[in-house]
Amino acid sequence: MIRLVDINKTYGTLSGPVHVLKNVNLDIAPGERVGILGRNGAGKSTLIRLISGAELPTSGAVERDMSVSWPLAFGGAFQGALSGYDNLRFICRIYGVDPAEKIRFVEEFSELGIYLREPVRSYSSGMRARLAFAISMVIEFDCFLIDEIIAVGDARFHEKCHHELFERRGDRAMIIVSHDSNYIRAHCTRATVLANGELHHAPSLDEAFEFYHQSQALAA
């Protein structure tokens, strides 16, 4: 179980404090796949960083009874100056996993070949996404946090991600953040909408989408 209790997050800006998340509550049970819908800048990535524990809330608490991945996002989690191999070793060391038996998987999945020896900052966004996804499949978690990473890359990459995540790890909990309701519909059992800093829970997927599209229309 993961439980968010009355989460508030405020960022200080030059124009004064901005209240990004307001009294957010959310429960995620083992095996559940929850989608979080929101427009650009709605606070989705902030919310997922708070769930992961990478960032701390201004007030409120995040309770985690299962192991939770880092946000599998397109950027972040890597050191640009290090090579793909060194990033793999670094992350294995942090999570206490032996890198030796994982190297082959990363080589095969990422298809980066000789570029695994090059610094990550020289990678294209597609290459980075492949490396990020491959490395994140090396550490096992009860709950995966997915922040748009799969939106990058070509059809073949999508297919491989789908196989690794939703077929081989179909029993895990997942929290998927996206502005794309079709993606959420395809992969989630439940969805909530983040708008104006508040999380709106809906009884069904369809009602969540309806609310999302309405709130989008209002904003436009």
Added chain:
Amino acid sequence: MPRRPSLLQSWRIQRRVIWALTLREILTRYGRHNIGFLWLFAEPMLFTLGVTALWTATKAVHGSNLPIVAFAITGYSSVLLWRNMPGRCIGAIAPNLSLLYHRNVRPIDIYLARIVLEVAGVTISFVFLVLFFSFIGWVELPEDVLQIAGAWFMLAWFGAGLALSLGALSEISETVEKLWHPGAYLLFPLSGAAFMVDALPEAAQKVVLALPMVHGVEMLREGYFGSQFVAHYDVAYMALINIVLTTLGLAQTLRLSRVVVPE
């Protein structure tokens, strides 16, 4: 790994993270080119050797007839010990922001990894130089190794406390970095590395002994050749300053870890 980890588990995780960060730091700083991580202590060694050569050539006036080589090695190694850590910790978070995506990597771990690396480098350099110069007969071996270890610890602790404080404060205000460079430069001649407190007039002694690192250097030199001069230091005073700096540093790092945003 569910539930809140016990203290022992937390310590294991933290050790793992600091070790991973230390290796990462070695790789990004020295790479795998030429002598690689040997630069870790080759660099402070070159510094110390250079200063030793200069001071020997100019027969630096240090107000005593102590052997100049031993004087230079003890003095300059002490400076490197307390001065390098703050330099490495100021602005240390920005290049590591993406690593904070991993829950177990906190700002304190980034600072500790850099502190560990600096202390290791300067210590290896100091020990190597002492052994080398005593082997070729330019310096005597220390009189009291235990006291040297104690003084070394006090200086390292001072540097670590200063590094944590300045590092965390530099994330609030860039002024810290701007002021540190002239500050460190001006503190060097006052730090006790290039003079013996006993050789100063009494009024100057009082002023200079307000600086905590002077106590560390005096204590270190007493351990090295204490029978040849009168040392002036107060371990309790230095420990007090160290405790204040460490507390301030930890509090600032904790505050930082509450507001830092991974990138």
